[in-house]
Amino acid sequence: MSGKEKSRLYVAVAGQPNCGKSTLFNAVTGSTARVGNYPGISVDRTEGEARLPDGTKMHLVDLPGTYSLTAYSQDEVIARNVILKEKPDVVINLLDATSLERSLYLTLQTMEIGARVVVGLNMMDEVKKRHIQIDSAQLAKLLGVPVIECCARRGIGGRELLEAAQKSAGTRESCPAPLHISYGPDLDPVLESLEKRINEAGFLTDRYPARWLAIKYLEEDEVLLQEGRRAGPLGEELERCVAEVSDMLRKTRNTYPEAVIADYRYGFINGLMRQGVITREDDLRFNHSDKIDALVTHRLIGPLIMCAILYAMFYITFTLGAYPQGWVEDAFGWLGGTVESLLPDGLLRSMIVNGAIDGVGAVMGFTPLILIMFLMLVFLEDLGYMGRVAYMLDRILHTFGLHGASVMPFIISGGLPGGCAVPGVMAARSLRSKRERLATIFTAPFMVCGAKTTAFILLTAAFFPENPTRAMFVIVLLAWGFALITAWLLRHTVIKGPSTPFIMELPPYRLPTLLGVLIHTWDRVWQYIKKAGTVILAASILMWALITFPQLPAEQTAHYETLRRAAQTEATQHLATNAGAEEKVSATLEKRLIEIADAESQATLQHTAAGRIGRFLEPVTRYAGFSWQANIALIGAFTAKEVFVSTMATVYSMGSTVEDEESPALSARLAADPAYTRPAVYSLIVFLLLYAPCLVTVAAIIRETGWNWGLFTLYGSLAYSFAIAVLVYQVSRLFY
Amino acid sequence: MPLISMRKMKVNQKAIVTSVQADGPLGRRIRDMGLIPGTEIQVVGRAPLHDPVALRLRGFTLTLRNSEADFIQCTVEDTP
Numbered sequence: 065m066s067g068k069e070k071s072r073l074y075v076a077v078a079g080q081p082n083c084g085k086s087t088l089f090n091a092v093t094g095s096t097a098r099v100g101n102y103p104g105i106s107v108d109r110t111e112g113e114a115r116l117p118d119g120t121k122m123h124l125v126d127l128p129g130t131y132s133l134t135a136y137s138q139d140e141v142i143a144r145n146v147i148l149k150e151k152p153d154v155v156i157n158l159l160d161a162t163s164l165e166r167s168l169y170l171t172l173q174t175m176e177i178g179a180r181v182v183v184g185l186n187m188m189d190e191v192k193k194r195h196i197q198i199d200s201a202q203l204a205k206l207l208g209v210p211v212i213e214c215c216a217r218r219g220i221g222g223r224e225l226l227e228a229a230q231k232s233a234g235t236r237e238s239c240p241a242p243l244h245i246s247y248g249p250d251l252d253p254v255l256e257s258l259e260k261r262i263n264e265a266g267f268l269t270d271r272y273p274a275r276w277l278a279i280k281y282l283e284e285d286e287v288l289l290q291e292g293r294r295a296g297p298l299g300e301e302l303e304r305c306v307a308e309v310s311d312m313l314r315k316t317r318n319t320y321p322e323a324v325i326a327d328y329r330y331g332f333i334n335g336l337m338r339q340g341v342i343t344r345e346d347d348l349r350f351n352h353s354d355k356i357d358a359l360v361t362h363r364l365i366g367p368l369i370m371c372a373i374l375y376a377m378f379y380i381t382f383t384l385g386a387y388p389q390g391w392v393e394d395a396f397g398w399l400g401g402t403v404e405s406l407l408p409d410g411l412l413r414s415m416i417v418n419g420a421i422d423g424v425g426a427v428m429g430f431t432p433l434i435l436i437m438f439l440m441l442v443f444l445e446d447l448g449y450m451g452r453v454a455y456m457l458d459r460i461l462h463t464f465g466l467h468g469a470s471v472m473p474f475i476i477s478g479g480l481p482g483g484c485a486v487p488g489v490m491a492a493r494s495l496r497s498k499r500e501r502l503a504t505i506f507t508a509p510f511m512v513c514g515a516k517t518t519a520f521i522l523l524t525a526a527f528f529p530e531n532p533t534r535a536m537f538v539i540v541l542l543a544w545g546f547a548l549i550t551a552w553l554l555r556h557t558v559i560k561g562p563s564t565p566f567i568m569e570l571p572p573y574r575l576p577t578l579l580g581v582l583i584h585t586w587d588r589v590w591q592y593i594k595k596a597g598t599v600i601l602a603a604s605i606l607m608w609a610l611i612t613f614p615q616l617p618a619e620q621t622a623h624y625e626t627l628r629r630a631a632q633t634e635a636t637q638h639l640a641t642n643a644g645a646e647e648k649v650s651a652t653l654e655k656r657l658i659e660i661a662d663a664e665s666q667a668t669l670q671h672t673a674a675g676r677i678g679r680f681l682e683p684v685t686r687y688a689g690f691s692w693q694a695n696i697a698l699i700g701a702f703t704a705k706e707v708f709v710s711t712m713a714t715v716y717s718m719g720s721t722v723e724d725e726e727s728p729a730l731s732a733r734l735a736a737d738p739a740y741t742r743p744a745v746y747s748l749i750v751f752l753l754l755y756a757p758c759l760v761t762v763a764a765i766i767r768e769t770g771w772n773w774g775l776f777t778l779y780g781s782l783a784y785s786f787a788i789a790v791l792v793y794q795v796s797r798l799f800y
Numbered sequence: 801m802p803l804i805s806m807r808k809m810k811v812n813q814k815a816i817v818t819s820v821q822a823d824g825p826l827g828r829r830i831r832d833m834g835l836i837p838g839t840e841i842q843v844v845g846r847a848p849l850h851d852p853v854a855l856r857l858r859g860f861t862l863t864l865r866n867s868e869a870d871f872i873q874c875t876v877e878d879t880p
């Protein structure tokens with residue numbers, strides 16, 4: 065579609081994971097890169113523009129990083145669909161030249177489709193350092209496509225690649241003939257006959273090259289087999305043909321067609337290598353990464369280093385982040401104060417200041433923390449360290465039906481307090497298997513995200529004043545424990561099934577580029593800011609309305625006014641009879657007035673919509689020991705967990721509306737409330753940890769997994785957490 | 801030249817893959833990563849809990865679980 069205009073070339077950038085594709089993409093597209101989504105699925109689609117010196121415009125799309133183009137993962141299907149269906153003018157295939165053979169495996173498959181390929185050999189600096197010689201001219205000659213040496217992280221080769229792409233698109237008007245690889249005496253005749261039948265029937269030939277389709281039939285590619293069955297009866301006939309061959313191979317050679325195809329592809333690559341493309345001393349030579357790994361993944365030292373790094377991240381995020389967090393909060397405080405002084409007293413001012421500014425301010429205060437955390441996380445990820453963490457932890461996570469790579473979504477969601485489940489749920493995309501991915505997505509929101517951290521800081525300060533840090537630590541451990549156990553339960557009930565292979569590359573350690581880390585971080589932080597600006601703004605105003613309306617009827621307000629006046633009259637009379645007792649009298653009066661104000665605001669709150677809902681639920685939540693005030697805050701916190709603290713503040717500060725008075729801190733007020741017995745506190749903490757993910761997370765889950773799993777996560781975790789809260793409350797009551 | 805399962809290989813041991821008896825997604829993934837008969841490999845490490853295992857082949861490092869290594873038979877070259 066896009067290739068039709070002559071002046072604008074449509075270029076897809078393909079490559080295996082860790083080949084430096086995003087670095088190249090960022091370098092050539094600069095600030096024009098935009099992250100979007102493939103329709104209906106949650107894989108990022110990054111697109112950008114580039115302009116060549118001669119004025120040619122290029123539109124580039126960054127394909128998901130894949131090792132192959134089979135139907136092993138969603139990413140692979142997407143990558144090949146872009147090539148097959150969007151028909152880019154050129155596919156730039158970037159290779160990690162340090163693992164040339166494996167990288168060429170993808171190149172061959174791209175060329176088998178018949179795409180116009182330009183190969184970029186990245187990491188050429190490392191290749192030289194490892195004393196490997198690659199003859200790129202020879203490779204170009206053998207493959208029949210342009211081969212450009214690059215070093216994307218130093219900005220070398222990007223322009224040359226684009227120019228080669230332009231030249232390649234210009235010189236050959238029609239599409240090149242697909243690469244033809246021989247698959248040996250067993251399969252070649254079969255392939256030929258399949259190809260012939262496909263061509264004769266015109267079977268799906270409008271969509272796919274015939275030989276490529278025949279290969280996919282031999283590979284038993286589920287996605288295409290299904291499409292074939294829908295397309296016509298020939299689909300099933302071809303499948304029968306393949307089944308015969310497959311049977312024969314299994315009996316005579318003890319192998320599968322798919323295995324033979326892979327063997328011949330690698331054989332083809334070995335043939336290229338032997339024709340002078342590469343010379344090196346030793347395939348298995350140790351490099352600097354192996355030396356680092358000997359220490360970093362060492363049986364005893366490795367886990368220690370991992371804990372130290374995770375702890376350092378936690379420490380830096382919270383100590384360093386406290387400063388900018390304070391500035392942001394001050395800025396919002398100033399904004400609130402200014403608006404308050406500009407607007408007349410009334411509902412509008414109350415809505416803007418108490419609803420919008422306070423609510424959004426509380427959330428925005430976390431932005432610096434998230435920024436710092438993601439800077440470090442993205443750095444470690446791009447460095448290659450997170451792969452090692454998955455490697456070290458897979459044994460444990462696998463026991464619970466998860467995957468080593470589940471650790472990332474967990475940590476981002478708040479496995480280290482301060483994360484956020486929204487990017488956490490999105491990070492679960494890197495999990496290949498649906499089952500492990502769903503289990504991870506269900507349990508990742510259990511972690512102590514930045515928003516829940518505020519709530520737990522409040523609760524631990526109130527109820528465990530002797531050692532709030534230790535209490536916090538226990539809460540984090542609880543989160544991990546519940547996440548793992550729940551994942552295990554899910555993987556043995558709702559999402560039973562075999563686990564996905566842990567066949568992963570441990571990429572060499574590579575210092576990430578500053579630009580790459582910044583772009584990556586910014587993408588994630590921006591998602592959070594957008595949430596603050598939209599959902600949380602709306603949620604804050606909604607919550608404000610719920611705890612403001614309906615207002616107390618006039619006669620009740622009048623009743624409290626009468627009480628106040630009566631107290632004042634009494635005091636005046638008292639003074640008149642007992643001269644000289646001013647101090648005592650005014651103290652008594654003040655106390656009386658506070659009591660009246662408390663009673664009034666309690667009545668006001670109970671009268672509001674939130675109060676009614678909270679009270680309505682109290683008969684049920686009583687079993688878990690929640691008061692109606694907590695109910696209000698918990699309902700509010702569903703919109704965004706940050707709201708728990710602000711709602712508690714509203715609920716309780718309404719109880720002491722003596723203006724400009726040194727009102728006791730919220731923690732102290734909570735601690736003083738007799739409703740919070742130890743069992744009630746434990747149950748509240750557990751419930752807050754596990755109950756429904758916030759609205760934004762639910763939205764993210766629905767986007768990632770569809771409505772069914774999204775709603776199951778919402779209601780499932782709500783019911784699950786309530787059951788556990790009741791259990792905690794009832795059991796711990798036996799001990800207190 | 802004893803033939804053994806990859807699970808039994810020790811760290812630093814070198815071997816040649818002789819067969820991969822896995823089909824479906826697991827077999828596909830193993831082969832896509834270049835673990836096919838004839839490939840020279842070396843075990844470079846094991847995770848702290850002994851599983852997964854890290855291999856070096858074709859100039860890069862690959863990890864897989866012991867349960868996945870069970871499908872791969874190797875001929876050991878030499879014992880260091």
